[in-house]
Amino acid sequence: MDNKRIVVALGRNAFGKTFPEQQQNVKKAAVAIADLVEAKYQVVITHSNGPQVGMIQTAMTEFARLDPDDRTVAPMSVCGAMSEGYIGYDLQNAIREELINRGIYKTVSTIITQVRVDPFDIAFSEPSKVIGRYMSKEEADAEEEKGNYVVEEEPGKFRRIIASPMPIDIYEIDAVKALLDADQVVIAAGGGGIPVLQQGSHLKGASAIIEKDYTAAKLAELVGAGTLLFLTAYDKLTIGKGTPEEKVFDTVSASDLHQYIKDGHFPAVTTFPKVDASIRFVTADKERKAVIANLEKAKEGLAGKTGTTITA
Numbered sequence: 001m002d003n004k005r006i007v008v009a010l011g012r013n014a015f016g017k018t019f020p021e022q023q024q025n026v027k028k029a030a031v032a033i034a035d036l037v038e039a040k041y042q043v044v045i046t047h048s049n050g051p052q053v054g055m056i057q058t059a060m061t062e063f064a065r066l067d068p069d070d071r072t073v074a075p076m077s078v079c080g081a082m083s084e085g086y087i088g089y090d091l092q093n094a095i096r097e098e099l100i101n102r103g104i105y106k107t108v109s110t111i112i113t114q115v116r117v118d119p120f121d122i123a124f125s126e127p128s129k130v131i132g133r134y135m136s137k138e139e140a141d142a143e144e145e146k147g148n149y150v151v152e153e154e155p156g157k158f159r160r161i162i163a164s165p166m167p168i169d170i171y172e173i174d175a176v177k178a179l180l181d182a183d184q185v186v187i188a189a190g191g192g193g194i195p196v197l198q199q200g201s202h203l204k205g206a207s208a209i210i211e212k213d214y215t216a217a218k219l220a221e222l223v224g225a226g227t228l229l230f231l232t233a234y235d236k237l238t239i240g241k242g243t244p245e246e247k248v249f250d251t252v253s254a255s256d257l258h259q260y261i262k263d264g265h266f267p268a269v270t271t272f273p274k275v276d277a278s279i280r281f282v283t284a285d286k287e288r289k290a291v292i293a294n295l296e297k298a299k300e301g302l303a304g305k306t307g308t309t310i311t312a
């Protein structure tokens with residue numbers, strides 16, 4: 001193996017929706033990561049946070065509502081930071097335990113990671129990530145009064161929808177690299193990282209959630225990883241599912257994927273970010289590969305025995 005560095009992006013299926021569910025589910029991710037560590041990879045893990053950040057935002061909003069004179073609603077960037085801490089906590093403990101059970105003693109740490117976004121990113125005027133609990137029409141109107149966007153998901157049921165800008169840079173990248181150089185396991189840029197706007201020496205949290213697939217590709221580029229591994233609930237990338245034209249990919253090139261995108265495959269809210277992030281990662285350096293595989297078959301996916309391998 002030439003390049004031992006790998007970024008592993010864990011999807012929502014690695015966590016579940018409740019505190020006990022998450023603690024249980026991360027054990028599967030821990031097995032996948034420990035397999036890679038045993039195979040001598042230097043592993044950086046990043047992950048989804050959609051359901052968790054929604055839960056945290058709902059909780060913090062209710063907390064503020066109990067005493068509106070004294071409490072303010074937590075900014076989305078703070079909710080993102082909380083989600084990094086909470087998910088990282090469960091994940092690092094599960095990985096630590098799995099490694100110790102295999103006789104491997106390595107520190108596993110979570111880095112609260114900030115990611116630079118562009119204040120002029122078009123995403124700020126075209127929000128696309130739905131978050132938080134359902135609101136009534138009155139509550140939705142009040143959110144809009146404050147300058148927030150809302151979407152009517154079902155008749156009379158509103159939710160907040162926020163921007164998902166592209167990641168430009170990762171501020172804590174030197175810390176991630178230092179830990180990798182020390183052969184430690186790192187969890188970084190969870191939930192796409194905390195989006196921030198650079199204002200001189202000040203980093204101002206942005207009201208946004210970055211798509212974790214794009215941040216995973218940025219992280220992989222910045223740490224010099226040879227492989228970007230997306231672990232999801234599915235075995236392989238598929239198009240035309242359930243139709244006579246169904247195609248299941250074992251391997252696929254970036255140029256073929258471009259054509260499939262042009263032909264309208266890969267829905268914007270599901271597979272497109274993963275496919276687009278993979279294309280960006282592999283086309284920048286022909287030695288790189290991206291793999292999309294099932295969380296429970298990570299090792300096999302990496303070996304090309306299952307999953308979909310994307311190359312330039």
Ligand SMILES: Nc1ncnc2c1ncn2[C@@H]1O[C@H](COP(=O)(O)OP(=O)(O)O)[C@@H](O)[C@H]1O
Pocket residue numbers: 010011012013048049050231232233234235236237238269270271292
């Ligand atoms: N190989 C695949 N085939 C079809 N759909 C997929 C595949 N991988 C992911 N998806 C879709 O993309 C969504 C996002 O995937 P994943 O990264 O696992 O979770 P997250 O929602 O946290 O990004 C999934 O909910 C699923 O609908």
Ligand SMILES: NC(=O)OP(=O)(O)O
Pocket residue numbers: 011012047048049050051191192209210211212213
């Ligand atoms: N931040 C992010 O992309 O989270 P999800 O994958 O849960 O949508």
